[in-house]
Amino acid sequence: MKSLGSIRRSFAPWADPTSKPFISFKNVTKKFGDFIAVDDLSLNIYTREFFALLGASGCGKSTLLRMLAGFEQPTSGEIILDGQNLAGIPPYRRPVNMMFQSYALFPHMTVESNIAFGLKQDGMPKPDIAERVAQMLKLVKLEKFAKRKPHQLSGGQRQRVALARSLAKRPKVLLLDEPLGALDKKLREETQFELMDLQQQLGLTFVVVTHDQEEAMTMADRIAVMSQGKVVQVATPAEIYEAPNSRFVADFIGDVNIFDGTVAATEDGRVRVETAGGVPIRMASSEKLSTGTRAAVAIRPEKIRVTREAPQHAPLNAAEGEIWDIGYLGDMTVFHIRLKDGKVIKASSLNAVRAVEDPLGYDQQVWVSFGEDAGVVLKD
Amino acid sequence: MERIASAVASRLVIIVPYAWLLFFFLVPFFIVFRISLSQTVIAMPPYTPVFDLAGGLSGILEGMREFSVDNYVWLTEDVLYFNAYVSSLIIAAVSTFLTLLIGYPIAYGMAQAPRSIRPTLLMLVILPFWTSFLIRVYAWIAILKPEGLLNQFLITIGVIDQPLIILNTNWAIYIGIVYSYLPFMVLPIYSALEKMDHTLTEAAQDLGCTPITAFWRVTFPLSLAGVVAGCLLVFIPAVGEFVIPDLLGGSETLMIGKTLWNEFNSNRDWPVSSAVATILLLILVLPIVYFQNVQAKADSEGR
Numbered sequence: 084m085k086s087l088g089s090i091r092r093s094f095a096p097w098a099d100p101t102s103k104p105f106i107s108f109k110n111v112t113k114k115f116g117d118f119i120a121v122d123d124l125s126l127n128i129y130t131r132e133f134f135a136l137l138g139a140s141g142c143g144k145s146t147l148l149r150m151l152a153g154f155e156q157p158t159s160g161e162i163i164l165d166g167q168n169l170a171g172i173p174p175y176r177r178p179v180n181m182m183f184q185s186y187a188l189f190p191h192m193t194v195e196s197n198i199a200f201g202l203k204q205d206g207m208p209k210p211d212i213a214e215r216v217a218q219m220l221k222l223v224k225l226e227k228f229a230k231r232k233p234h235q236l237s238g239g240q241r242q243r244v245a246l247a248r249s250l251a252k253r254p255k256v257l258l259l260d261e262p263l264g265a266l267d268k269k270l271r272e273e274t275q276f277e278l279m280d281l282q283q284q285l286g287l288t289f290v291v292v293t294h295d296q297e298e299a300m301t302m303a304d305r306i307a308v309m310s311q312g313k314v315v316q317v318a319t320p321a322e323i324y325e326a327p328n329s330r331f332v333a334d335f336i337g338d339v340n341i342f343d344g345t346v347a348a349t350e351d352g353r354v355r356v357e358t359a360g361g362v363p364i365r366m367a368s369s370e371k372l373s374t375g376t377r378a379a380v381a382i383r384p385e386k387i388r389v390t391r392e393a394p395q396h397a398p399l400n401a402a403e404g405e406i407w408d409i410g411y412l413g414d415m416t417v418f419h420i421r422l423k424d425g426k427v428i429k430a431s432s433l434n435a436v437r438a439v440e441d442p443l444g445y446d447q448q449v450w451v452s453f454g455e456d457a458g459v460v461l462k463d
Numbered sequence: 464m465e466r467i468a469s470a471v472a473s474r475l476v477i478i479v480p481y482a483w484l485l486f487f488f489l490v491p492f493f494i495v496f497r498i499s500l501s502q503t504v505i506a507m508p509p510y511t512p513v514f515d516l517a518g519g520l521s522g523i524l525e526g527m528r529e530f531s532v533d534n535y536v537w538l539t540e541d542v543l544y545f546n547a548y549v550s551s552l553i554i555a556a557v558s559t560f561l562t563l564l565i566g567y568p569i570a571y572g573m574a575q576a577p578r579s580i581r582p583t584l585l586m587l588v589i590l591p592f593w594t595s596f597l598i599r600v601y602a603w604i605a606i607l608k609p610e611g612l613l614n615q616f617l618i619t620i621g622v623i624d625q626p627l628i629i630l631n632t633n634w635a636i637y638i639g640i641v642y643s644y645l646p647f648m649v650l651p652i653y654s655a656l657e658k659m660d661h662t663l664t665e666a667a668q669d670l671g672c673t674p675i676t677a678f679w680r681v682t683f684p685l686s687l688a689g690v691v692a693g694c695l696l697v698f699i700p701a702v703g704e705f706v707i708p709d710l711l712g713g714s715e716t717l718m719i720g721k722t723l724w725n726e727f728n729s730n731r732d733w734p735v736s737s738a739v740a741t742i743l744l745l746i747l748v749l750p751i752v753y754f755q756n757v758q759a760k761a762d763s764e765g766r
Contacts, residue, residue: 173673189666
């Protein structure tokens with residue numbers, strides 16, 4: 084059996100200019116009265132992609148999903164699915180199925196009839212329905228619960244029924260609205276991987292809406308970070324994390340330290356930034372920045388070193404401060420270090436060994452430092 | 464101490480409804496039942512035996528020996544009573560069905576209305592109760608009589624040239640019952656529809672249902688508890704209805720409420736009318752028990 088990871092690694096249709104998008108949003112705008120939920124948005128999603136729409140509540144991600152499902156009509160712009168313009172096509176004629184955030188299981192029907200609902204509606208012959216339902220129950224490992232009603236199931240089981248029901252009709256695209264939102268942390272993490280395996284196994288296109296960045300990072304091939312009805316960045320999880328294209332994305336995904344300043348000099352692929360707090364930074368950057376413009380340097384906490392001694396390159400890419408707070412998380416420890424100008428820097432270090440001799444403690448004077456490729460320079 | 468006090472308090476809370484039922488339902492029912500076993504006499508009160516506490520326990524036992532089921536036997540011998548029961552059940556059933564037909568769309572419309580105007584709509588449904596029931600039924604006489612508002616209106620716009628005879632027919636009774644009991648149908652259905660998760664209909668549409676099939680496969684089954692409650696709230700009082708058939712119905716309209724009234728007031732036959740009432744109650748207990756079962760089932764499903 085081929086490892087899923089190897090398939091995944093080579094999967095990048097968005098990078099290939101000859102591949103045709105499966106779903107296309109073209110200049111889609113959706114207004115509710117005066118409120119603009121989705122603002123002139125264009126986006127391409129490819130076949131077999133696991134695509135995540137990520138953003139805070141009210142950013143328009145759910146509206147986008149509901150427009151794809153057919154519950155909302157775009158105010159302007161068009162949505163193309165597999166070469167077909169979806170305008171005017173009602174939800175019940177679209178080749179997509181949705182898994183609802185509340186699961187929306189029919190409370191008066193058994194698990195079995197819930198899964199069979201869409202098949203029955205399509206007039207599938209009875210023996211075929213029974214076969215498909217059995218197949219779906221097996222897929223979500225709920226064979227023993229076929230005759231139960233939704234209220235007799237746990238949250239995780241209900242989630243699986245909802246998934247089985249939305250997959251039963253073999254849609255071209257599965258839409259998932261906060262699919263794991265109602266599960267507890269442990270179950271959520273397990274289910275994330277199950278969903279990924281399922282998507283690979285069935286070869287479907289998944290579009291998932293989530294506000295949970297960890298969920299999006301784990302599952303998705305690509306993530307669209309949304310804010311105020313617009314897509315701020317579309318990229319793979321690694322690109323989003325390591326190369327955010329804006330302050331918003333850097334700040335939204337994970338923890339980040341942002342140094343504001345002005346560009347002092349540029350030299351073959353590197354930028355010198357004079358920061359407000361007086362920390363001189365030299366950082367690798369592909370951005371074309373002219374001297375004197377405002378810029379910000381974003382550095383993730385795990386890329387910041389905390390040492391007692393000043394590093395060799397000090398004062399470049401280094402600053403002195405004192406330990407203000409220590410958060411022990413088990414797998415790692417997070418330090419909050421207060422610099423001389425009052426700025427608090429977050430730094431995290433992996434707890435690779437069980438016990439450290441003479442660990443760093445509160446109020447200690449330390450140096451924070453980082454390499455020249457630790458962060459990204461962002462235009463302000 | 465506090466715990467005991469609160470335990471006592473919670474018992475007291477439970478006692479209140481039971482005491483209410485005991486004094487205002489069970490005791491009156493036993494009085495009626497006891498009279499139904501008596502014989503009619505020209506006296507005050509017009510039945511025998513009459514118990515006198517002065518006679519003591521033996522006196523009461525002595526009196527109880529005079530009890531008989533003659534009145535119930537009498538009810539089976541005269542076909543009038545059987546016909547009156549059947550006719551009442553039919554009229555009540557037809558009225559209930561018509562009320563459902565009109566009440567369901569109203570409740571559905573209310574549940575679909577924007578949240579902000581729902582209290583106003585609810586208010587409008589309850590509003591007729593602010594006028595006396597009797598006055599509202601009388602008003603229908605003025606509307607339905609041959610020279611009444613309805614006929615005048617229809618003749619004026621040229622739909623008919625002879626007045627429709629509606630008053631004093633069963634149609635007038637249907638109109639009266641539907642009109643009077645409509646809120647009892649609308650409110651439970653509205654309450655069932657209102658608490659329904661609207662994403663369920665979206666899910667049904669997502670799975671291939673048109674809005675109409677989504678209604679029949681999801682919305683309607685889920686509102687069934689409200690439909691059953693509404694139907695019983697209309698059906699049960701409609702079977703024993705007296706005022707509406709008396710005022711709007713014709714002389715040939717046979718309803719058990721009217722029969723009972725005649726026995727009691729015109730014939731002054733308290734024992735027979737008590738027997739009529741007891742049988743009526745037994746007929747109605749069946750749907751009530753059914754209603755209880757449906758309700759209990761719905762509760763256990765957590766809806």
